[in-house]
Amino acid sequence: xxxxxxxxxxxxxxxxxxxxxxxxxxxxxxxxxxxxxxxxxxxxxxxxxxxxxxxxxxxxxxxxxxxxxxxxxxxxxxxxxxxxxxxxxxxxxxxxxxxxxxxxxxxxxxxxxxxxxxxxxxxxxxxxxxxxxxxxxxxxxxxxxxxxxxxxxxxxxxxxxxxxxxxxxxxxxxxxxxxxxxxxxxxxxxxxxxxxxxxxxxxxxxxxxxxxxxxxxxxxxxxxxxxxxxxxxxxxxxxxxxxxxxxxxxxxxxxxxxxxxxxxxxxxxxxxxxxxxxxxxxxxxxxxxxxxxxxxxxxxxxxxxxxxxxxxxxxxxxxxxxxxxxxxxxxxx
Amino acid sequence: xxxxxxxxxxxxxxxxxxxxxxxxxxxxxxxxxxxxxxxxxxxxxxxxxxxxxxxxxxxxxxxxxxxxxxxxxxxxxxxxxxxxxxxxxxxxxxxxxxxxxxxxxxxxxxxxxxxxxxxxxxxxxxxxxxxxxxxxxxxxxxxxxxxxxxxxxxxxxxxxxxxxxxxxxxxxxxxxxxxxxxxxxxxxxxxxxxxxxxxxxxxxxxxxxxxxxxxxxxxxxxxxxxxxxxxxxxxxxxxxxxxxxxxxxxxxxxxxxxxxxxxxxxxxxxxxxxxxxxxxxxxxxxxxxxxxxxxxxxxxxxxxxxxxxxxxxxxxxxxxxxxxxxxxxxxxx
Numbered sequence: 001x002x003x004x005x006x007x008x009x010x011x012x013x014x015x016x017x018x019x020x021x022x023x024x025x026x027x028x029x030x031x032x033x034x035x036x037x038x039x040x041x042x043x044x045x046x047x048x049x050x051x052x053x054x055x056x057x058x059x060x061x062x063x064x065x066x067x068x069x070x071x072x073x074x075x076x077x078x079x080x081x082x083x084x085x086x087x088x089x090x091x092x093x094x095x096x097x098x099x100x101x102x103x104x105x106x107x108x109x110x111x112x113x114x115x116x117x118x119x120x121x122x123x124x125x126x127x128x129x130x131x132x133x134x135x136x137x138x139x140x141x142x143x144x145x146x147x148x149x150x151x152x153x154x155x156x157x158x159x160x161x162x163x164x165x166x167x168x169x170x171x172x173x174x175x176x177x178x179x180x181x182x183x184x185x186x187x188x189x190x191x192x193x194x195x196x197x198x199x200x201x202x203x204x205x206x207x208x209x210x211x212x213x214x215x216x217x218x219x220x221x222x223x224x225x226x227x228x229x230x231x232x233x234x235x236x237x238x239x240x241x242x243x244x245x246x247x248x249x250x251x252x253x254x255x256x257x258x259x260x261x262x263x264x265x266x267x268x269x270x271x272x273x274x275x276x277x278x279x280x281x282x283x284x285x286x287x288x289x290x291x292x293x294x295x296x297x298x299x300x301x302x303x304x305x306x307x308x309x310x311x312x313x314x315x316x317x318x319x320x321x322x323x324x325x326x327x328x329x330x331x332x333x
Numbered sequence: 334x335x336x337x338x339x340x341x342x343x344x345x346x347x348x349x350x351x352x353x354x355x356x357x358x359x360x361x362x363x364x365x366x367x368x369x370x371x372x373x374x375x376x377x378x379x380x381x382x383x384x385x386x387x388x389x390x391x392x393x394x395x396x397x398x399x400x401x402x403x404x405x406x407x408x409x410x411x412x413x414x415x416x417x418x419x420x421x422x423x424x425x426x427x428x429x430x431x432x433x434x435x436x437x438x439x440x441x442x443x444x445x446x447x448x449x450x451x452x453x454x455x456x457x458x459x460x461x462x463x464x465x466x467x468x469x470x471x472x473x474x475x476x477x478x479x480x481x482x483x484x485x486x487x488x489x490x491x492x493x494x495x496x497x498x499x500x501x502x503x504x505x506x507x508x509x510x511x512x513x514x515x516x517x518x519x520x521x522x523x524x525x526x527x528x529x530x531x532x533x534x535x536x537x538x539x540x541x542x543x544x545x546x547x548x549x550x551x552x553x554x555x556x557x558x559x560x561x562x563x564x565x566x567x568x569x570x571x572x573x574x575x576x577x578x579x580x581x582x583x584x585x586x587x588x589x590x591x592x593x594x595x596x597x598x599x600x601x602x603x604x605x606x607x608x609x610x611x612x613x614x615x616x617x618x619x620x621x622x623x624x625x626x627x628x629x630x631x632x633x634x635x636x637x638x639x640x641x642x643x644x645x646x647x648x649x650x651x652x653x654x655x656x657x658x659x660x661x662x663x664x665x666x
Binding site: 064279282284290291301308311317319322327 | 378379396397605606612613615616617620621624634643644647648649652653656659660663666
C-alpha cells in the first residue's frame with residue numbers, strides 16, 4: 001500500500017492542477033487506517049486548507065427507494081449545464097463490513113459518471129469505535145482543493161450518518177416519496193428538522209396528484225417546527241427525475257439560500273461552527289491515533305484482551321488498567 | 334438530576350430483587366453524560382457483572398415498515414407464554430436530535446407493554462464523537478441483573494447501529510418484507526451476512542405466495558455466502574404477526590441455536606470476543622471521560638475553539654495543540 005503514496009508536494013500540486021488520479025489517491029490516503037497515512041493526511045489537509053471553502057456543500061438524503069441516484073443524476077447534469085464542476089461523495093453505512101452492496105454500485109448514476117465535469121466517489125461511513133472516523137469531510141476538502149464548485153454528499157436516510165453529514169454541509173436536502181406513508185419512509189422529526197428543503201420525488205404520471213398532496217402536507221408539517229437560526233424557511237417542492245422537472249428549480253433554490261445566508265452572515269457562521277466541531281472530532285481521533293502508534297500500549301492492550309477473554313478481568317476493570325498504563329507512559333516519556 | 338441518584342448498594346439490591354423502578358433509574362444513570370454519573374455507572378456494572386450473562390440476547394432488525402413492532406409484540410407474548418421474563422431495548426438512531434419520532438413511540442407495542450413479564454425501554458443510539466457512547470450494552474447487563482431471561486435489542490435496519498448491536502447479542506434476526514424489492518428494503522449484503530435467521534413478515538392473506546417466494550430467494554442468496562464460524566447455517570422462515578403464525582417457530586429456532594452453539598463452544602466464545610470488544614470501546618470512553626473531567630483541558634479546548642471560530646487556527650492544528658496540552662498536564666500531575 002505505502003509505496004503507492006505520493007509526497008505531500010505531489011499531492012498538493014496534483015490537486016492544484018485538478019488531477020483526478022491524484023485526487024482519488026489523496027482521498028484513499030485520508031481514508032486509510034494506517035497511523036502513518038493518517039499523519040500524512042493530516043499534514044496534507046493542513047496544507048490545502050487555504051485552497052478550500054470555495055464550493056457550495058450540499059447534503060442529500062432519503063430512504064432507499066426514494067430515487068436518490070436518479071435525482072442526483074438529473075441534478076448533477078443540470079449543474080454541469082450551468083458550467084459547474086461537481087463532486088459527488090456517496091456514503092454507504094454498511095460498507096464497513098463488505099465494501100459493497102448486493103446490488104452493486106456500478107450501475108448507479110451511469111450517465112453522470114460519464115460527464116467530464118463530474119467526479120463520483122464512494123466513501124466508507126467509518127466506525128469511530130474502531131478508531132476509524134468518517135473521512136467524508138476530508139474528502140470534501142480535497143475535492144475543493146481540486147477545483148470542484150459543488151460538493152454533493154449523498155447518504156442513506158436513516159440514522160446517525162445524517163447528523164454527521166448535516167454537520168459538514170451548507171445545505172441539507174431531504175428527498176421524500178409521495179404516498180409511501182411516514183412509517184415506511186422512516187423519516188423522523190429530527191431529520192425533517194435538519195432539512196433546508198424537502199423534494200417530493202417521482203412526481204410524474206399517475207403520481208403527480210399524490211406528490212402535490214404530499215408537498216402541501218410536508219409544508220404544513222414544517223410550519224409546526226420552530227423558526228431556524230439561519231432565518232431560512234425550509235421549502236417543499238416536487239420533482240421528476242425521468243422527466244427532468246423541478247430539478248433546475250432546486251438548484252435555483254440552493255443559490256438563493258447561499259445568497260440570502262451569505263448576506264445575513266449565517267453562511268460563514270455555520271461553517272465556523274462546523275470547523276469548531278471538526279476540531280473536537282479531530283482531537284478525539286488524534287487521542288486514539290496517539291495510542292495506536294504506541295507499541296507498549298498495544299502490547300498492554302493485547303495482554304489485557306487475553307485476560308478479559310479468559311474471564312480473569314472484567315472489561316471495565318481492564319479498561320481502567322489500560323488507562324493507568326497510558327498515564328504512566330506519558331509521565332515517564 | 335443528581336439527587337435522584339441512589340447509592341451503589343441501593344441499585345444492586347434493587348436489581349437483585351427485580352425492582353423495575355430501580356432498573357429504569359440504573360439505565361438512566363448508565364445513559365447519563367455527566368462524568369460523575371459515568372463513574373458511578375461503571376462501578377455499578379462492575380458490581381453486577383457476576384449476576385449477568387444468564388439470558389439469551391437477541392438482536393432484531395429490519396427497515397421501517399417491515400413490521401418490527403408487531404413482530405416483537407407477537408414474539409414477546411409467545412416468550413411470556415413460555416414462562417420467560419423479557420426485556421425489550423429499542424434503539425432509535427435519530428433520537429439524539431429530538432428524543433422522539435414524529436409518530437410517537439407510545440402507540441407501539443401496546444399489548445406487550447401491558448404484559449407483566451415484559452419490560453420495554455427505549456435507549457438513545459448515542460454519539461461517540463460527542464463523547465457519548467451507546468449504552469445499550471450496559472442496559473442489557475442491568476436487565477440481566479434484574480432477572481430477565483430474554484433480552485431483545487431492536488434497531489432500525491440500515492447502517493451503523495446494526496453492527497454495534499450484532500457485536501453485543503448472541504442471535505441476530507433480520508426481518509424482511511416480501512416483494513418490496515431489494516432496493517426499497519435497503520438491505521445490504523453486510524447485514525444479511527450478520528443474520529442468524531431471516532424472517533419474511535406479513536405472510537398472510539394475498540401476500541402468502543410472495544412471502545414463500547421471497548423465502549426461497551433469500552435461502553438461495555444465503556447459500557452464496559461463505560460458511561459461518563459458528564457452524565450455524567442461517568435459516569429463512571415466514572411469519573404473520575396478526576395471525577400469530579411462524580412466531581413460536583422462531584423462538585424454537587433460537588433455542589436450537591443456543592443448544593447447538595453451546596455444545597460446540599461457539600456461544601461462550603462469541604461472548605468472550607464481545608467482552609474484549611467492549612473492553613476496547615470502554616477504554617476509549619474512559620479516555621474521553623478523563624479529558625472531560627479536567628477543567629484545565631476544558632478551558633484549553635474552549636480557547637482553541639474561539640481561535641478556530643475566528644480562523645486564527647485550523648481545526649487540525651488546534652487538535653494537535655490540545656493533544657500537546659493533555660500530555661503536558663499528565664506529565665506534570
